[in-house]
Amino acid sequence: MTKIIPFNDHIFEYEQWFTDNEFVYKSELQAIERLLPSEGRGIEIGIGSGLFAQPMGIVEGCDPSENMRNKAIEKGLDAIDGIAENLPYITNNVDFILMVTTICFIDDVDKAFEEIKRILKSNGAIIIAFIDKNSPIGRSYLENKEKSIFYKNAVFYSTEDILEILKQHNFAIEETVQTVFGNMKNITQIQMSEDGYGKGSFVVIKATKV
Numbered sequence: 021m022t023k024i025i026p027f028n029d030h031i032f033e034y035e036q037w038f039t040d041n042e043f044v045y046k047s048e049l050q051a052i053e054r055l056l057p058s059e060g061r062g063i064e065i066g067i068g069s070g071l072f073a074q075p076m077g078i079v080e081g082c083d084p085s086e087n088m089r090n091k092a093i094e095k096g097l098d099a100i101d102g103i104a105e106n107l108p109y110i111t112n113n114v115d116f117i118l119m120v121t122t123i124c125f126i127d128d129v130d131k132a133f134e135e136i137k138r139i140l141k142s143n144g145a146i147i148i149a150f151i152d153k154n155s156p157i158g159r160s161y162l163e164n165k166e167k168s169i170f171y172k173n174a175v176f177y178s179t180e181d182i183l184e185i186l187k188q189h190n191f192a193i194e195e196t197v198q199t200v201f202g203n204m205k206n207i208t209q210i211q212m213s214e215d216g217y218g219k220g221s222f223v224v225i226k227a228t229k230v
Contacts, residue, residue, distance in 0.1 A: 023125045023173045027085040030169050031069060035091075038071055043207045044200055048149065048222050049075055051199040051213035052120070055147050055226040060115025065104050065136070066122030070095045072149075078118060082108055104132035109139045116145040123150055123182070124174040133189040140229045146191060149224040154178045157204065157221035179217040182225060191227035198223050 027034060038045040049072070056062070056076055064073040067081030070092035082102030083089050092099035102108040104119075104126050117136055126132045136146055151158045153176035165171045177185075183193060198220030199213040217223045 023127075024084045026169050026172070027068065028087045031087055031091055033169060034088075035069060035071065041204055041207075043209055043211070044204050044222075045071075047199045047207065047211040047213070048072075048120075050210055051197050051222060051224045052076060052118070052147065052149055054197055054213055055195055055224050056118065057116045057145055061113070062116045062118060063109065063114055064118040064120070065102075065107070065132075066119055066125070067092055067097065067099050070097045070099070072118065072120045073097055076118065081118075105135060107135045107139055111138050112141050114139045114144060115141055116147065118147050118149075120149045121151065123148060124171070124176060126175075129185060130189075133185060133191075137189060137191075137229055142229060144229045145194070145226055146186070146229075147224060147226050148182060148186075149222065150177060150182065151221055152177075152179050152198075152217060152223045153181075155221035155223075156202075157200065179223050179225070182223075186225070186227045190230045192230050194226040194228055196223065196225045 062078045064078050064081035067073050067083045068088045073081055074095055080098040082100050084103050089099040100108055105128050161171055196217050197213040198217045199211050200222040201211055201220050
């Protein structure tokens with residue numbers, strides 16, 4: 021519950037960050053869009069206020085923060101109450117799932133990925149986006165997490181960590197891309213994503229249910 025409170029209480033600050041860091045945000049959207057399936061039913065786990073779902077054309081998702089859900093609903097999205105470890109969706113009924121930084125706030129990652137696997141159709145995809153803890157921005161977030169409204173209680177992962185979790189849960193890794201190169205304050209245009217990881221701070225992995 022402590023991980024939810026900041027998002028419930030600081031919606032303005034949350035959305036303002038994406039306004040203040042416009043080209044970081046747009047670079048992240050570009051990287052996600054590159055791996056996102058163009059067809060099928062998609063949901064976002066941790067839909068928040070809809071800042072990623074809406075531009076990606078995803079119209080439904082779940083989030084434990086009531087105030088965030090209400091903001092998403094105002095934007096025309098079907099945002100329902102739910103956490104990754106107990107997803108409010110029926111089995112084998114979703115073509116793809118998007119998670120953006122949500123993994124940092126999940127209490128039981130193994131249970132969450134079992135749930136993800138449960139609701140995905142055969143060959144369904146998980147697109148997981150996150151800040152790599154070994155990247156420049158990841159290291160900065162780790163060093164300053166006690167001062168952060170949102171990341172104080174977060175758990176950061178490396179790309180290798182996420183790849184290993186996916187493999188443990190029998191997901192097939194399809195593609196990995198990266199973006200947000202260098203200091204965020206110096207990003208004044210959209211950065212095109214590159215294959216792989218190790219240079220960019222924001223990493224997106226696409227994997228499919230086997």
